[in-house]
Amino acid sequence: MDLASHQRILLGLMRSTYQPGAGDAPYYHRVAGSPDLQEARGNVLLWRIYVLERTCVLTVELLRQAEVLEEALQAFIRQENISPFREYQPLAFLDFLGGHADPLVVSVSQFELALMKVREGDPCHYVVDWSYDPGPILQALAQREPLPDRADPDLHRTEISSDLPYLFEIKRLARDSANERSKFHTALTRGSRYKSTGATSQ
Structure with missing residues (x-):
């Protein structure tokens, strides 16, 4: 060989995306069943959490409250070629979550991704649409407090740009002014129902 x-086989074993078959050498079977491999996977996961909880504060807090942080990280590790440079990992993780099944995770992660980009000097103007007021949600996540028990449907838009005084602003929209490309979804988070149009950027 x-x-x-x-x-490639060793990387697949590390990511849990490869299982040795009958045609593989005994060495790979030993590695697959090794406690050292399990420990290495655990160390990688802990390191990712250490980096991301210091850089993606809002998103990590949301995932933690929803009890899906480890699940999301495991999927990220399995599916993405992660840069060894720590400064690129938060951007890649947030971008990856743009395809998450929970639209609330999508909205929060894409808001945080856009905010991170404009803080670094990105001149683009980003838009994230919500069908409820994101203010109380973002405040709770920033303070690491439980999400509000209820959120009444109320279409809003967050605009993120370096031209804005605080880099972002929240606007309330009429329902018929929502981005036509967005679709309404329902997300269950901590037993509460939220509707979201998802996240878009321009």
Whole structure:
């Protein structure tokens, strides 16, 4: 076996995306069942959490409250080629969550991604649409407090840009002015029902 194939198998074992078959060498079967591999996977997960909880505060807090943080991180590790440079990992993680099944996770993560970009000098103007007031949600997440028990449907838009005094602002919209490309979804988070149009940027 060539070196590249050997490395791909080991990476697959590390990511839990490869299981040795009957045609694989005994070495790979030993590695797959090794407690050292489990420990290495655990260390990688803890390191990702350490980095992300210091950089993606809002999103990590939401995932933690919804008890899906480890699940989301495991999916990220399995599916993405993660940069070894720590400064790129938060951006990649937030971008990855743009495809999450929970529209509230999508909205919060894409808001935080846009905010992170404009803080670094990105000149683009970003838009995230919500069908409820994001203010109380963002405040609770920023203070690491439980999300409000209820959120009444109320269409809002967050605009994120370096041109704005505080880098973002929240606007209430009439329902018929929502981005036509957005679709309404229902998300269950901490037993509460939220409707979201999802996240868009421009």
